[in-house]
Amino acid sequence: MAVYTQVSDEQLNDFLDEYDLGAPLSFKGIAEGVENTNFLLVTEKGRYILTLYEKRVNKDDLPFFLDLIDHLAGGGITCPTPLHDKKGNSLKTCAGRPAALFTFLDGMSVRRPTAHHCGALGEAMARFHNCGKSFKGQRENSFSIQGMRDFYHGIDGDINSIEQGLSELIEAEITALEAAWPQDLPKGIVHADLFPDNVFFLGNEISGLIDFYFACTDFLSLDLAITLNAWCFEQDHSFNVTKAGRLLAGYHQIRAIEAAEIEALPIIARASALRFLLTRTHDWLLPTDGALVAKKDPREYLRKLKFHQSISNPGSYGFTHPA
Amino acid sequence: MAVYTQVSDEQLNDFLDEYDLGAPLSFKGIAEGVENTNFLLVTEKGRYILTLYEKRVNKDDLPFFLDLIDHLAGGGITCPTPLHDKKGNSLKTCAGRPAALFTFLDGMSVRRPTAHHCGALGEAMARFHNCGKSFKGQRENSFSIQGMRDFYHGIDGDINSIEQGLSELIEAEITALEAAWPQDLPKGIVHADLFPDNVFFLGNEISGLIDFYFACTDFLSLDLAITLNAWCFEQDHSFNVTKAGRLLAGYHQIRAIEAAEIEALPIIARASALRFLLTRTHDWLLPTDGALVAKKDPREYLRKLKFHQSISNPGSYGFTHPA
Secondary structure: OOOOOOOOHHHHHHHHOOOOOOOEEEEEEEOOOOOOEEEEEEEOOEEEEEEEOOOOOOHHHHHHHHHHHHHHHHOOOOOOOEOOOOOOOOOEEEOOEEEEEEEOOOEEOOOOOOHHHHHHHHHHHHHHHHHHOOOOOOOEOOOOHHHHHHHHHOOOOOHHHOOOOHHHHHHHHHHHHHHHOOOOOOEEEEOOOOOHHHEEEEOOEEEEEOOOOOOEEEEOHHHHHHHHHHHOEOOOOOEOHHHHHHHHHHHHHHOOOOHHHHHHHHHHHHHHHHHHHHHHHHHHHOOOOOOOOOOOOHHHHHHHHHHHHOOOOHHHHOOOOOO | OOOOOOOOHHHHHHHHOOOOOOOEEEEEEEOOOOOOEEEEEEEOOEEEEEEEOOOOOOHHHHHHHHHHHHHHHHOOOOOOOEOOOOOOOOOEEEOOEEEEEEEOOOEEOOOOOOHHHHHHHHHHHHHHHHHHOOOOOOOEOOOOHHHHHHHHHOOOOOHHHOOOOHHHHHHHHHHHHHHHOOOOOOEEEEOOOOOHHHEEEEOOEEEEEOOOOOOEEEEOHHHHHHHHHHHOEOOOOOEOHHHHHHHHHHHHHHOOOOHHHHHHHHHHHHHHHHHHHHHHHHHHHOOOOOOOOOOOOOHHHHHHHHHHHOOOOHHHHOOOOOO
16 A cells, blocks of 8 residues: 555656557556555557565465456456566566566545445455356465465464453354354355455446455355445445345356355354454554554444344345345 | 545535536545645546645735746746636635645656756746746745744754753854845745745746745745755755856846845844744644654755855855846
8 A cells, every 4th residue: 555665767767668568758657456566567559457476475376366367357257467578578677676567457445335335345256256266276265264264373463452451252253153164155266355345337338347365265155245345335224135135146147146055144144244353453452653654443343243143044145045 | 745635526516617618537645735736637627736725825815926936927937826716716725624626737847967957957947036026925934044943933842852952052143144244135936945846847848836825925036045045055965066157157147146135144044944944843743643744854055154254255055246
């Protein structure tokens, strides 16, 4: 969300020498993306985004991400696509960091999604999942149940300072999820971070998806759960069943949700809420580094977790399986 | 240099309702400008910069700055120009902050200016000064000698922790400058912050000047001194007399430098070095707010100050007045 690495005009010119994009006309650092540095680059040929991968992205994962995005773009999923240089490479080096150059995607994220936005998201997500089926790459979800247990043990600081009993609640939840975890749901490539920030709209239509740096191989319904959590709760923390119903119905229109996926949704939604509860708890307890990055309240996801714990009938998510 | 204020899609749409620019296509926070928040906005009509003025810019000064930029653009100085809304206003409010929308200026700043760049800068600066002559607005330089004395007294922290004796040196320098300060040099609108960051080039030609938020009424040669300091020292701290000569000669070609201005240049250059020594000292002693904003070493400007103190003959700046 900031410019961590500076790129001089000389470094940019050296980098551009390996492409065929004409002279640079404009080059500005932008505040977008997870933990990477992004620049908007305008050349004689058009607009691009230059991404420099910073320390929090594992270098070894970059070929998976770039190949996946190439595959998605080839399959008609609109997203910023990596450019290949004169030698055919998309993963490059710039200013000493791994880097890639992407096409520029028009569109803006919505702060307060409507039911219409949620329906459109469901459709786009299902298309993404369908397209991912033919992708050969695989990447383990680092926030599997075991991954969450490891992450939880790695958190420094007093977790119960956030809320009394939080630590015990997290431990019990991990154990409960382990016991209840389904074995046989449809798997494939999931985005795993489809927050409103990462979905661009033009007017009321989705113009594309961005930021695939958490993508991995897992239950497809994990994306349903993540988006129910991120798109269907109101600012007063109430669950908007109309939005959720539209999201699931939009998805189902493109890729039929299996009965078993609906059945398991409360468990998957709990796991998804726990995942963001854990990372926000971790970030919350880090020493502050000034006002530039606003920390997100972990208790938002604690509330969502408790909501899903209370669900006894998956119909409560606003979608009844037609079977 | 960061996004201090977030603007939601609803706030942006409300703001754009007062212009006639078509629908927004893209909107991204960028890392540019002094202490303001800047967004790159693309609409159906073109590319723009939306600036939100944060606390470090005095709201009362904004009409002066916006009128000045309008005047410059009308006089053929290329710079980002404020758009006027349907009612004719350029100073607006967005997301609760004073705001203005600007045309987008192509170009990039150079990290290591060459002698050619310095000559081009001299010419552009002289055109800027000539154009400013017909501008009616006035704004006092907050870094006049008295202003610097006040600023110096307001610095919190142990100045001598930066370098032994720095505090005494600053006091003596302010006193010396007060005594030696010229009374009768040509005055007008100066940019007062023409660092390489604020001058855009396309190829080898200047495409425009940006960031007029230190502009004020003072000796025109103050801009000469500021740019000698910012453009003509090498990374090893040596003064590059070729670059300085080209800068002054380029300027002189467009606006004749008076003999008295050359005579006074060592004093003006000392004042200009002191000005940035003071602000960098102030910022250096502030509590750190993380790694996102790299602090600039005040000793760089201490070295420059000492260099100018050692100048006995203004010819050392590489330009001999033809008179």
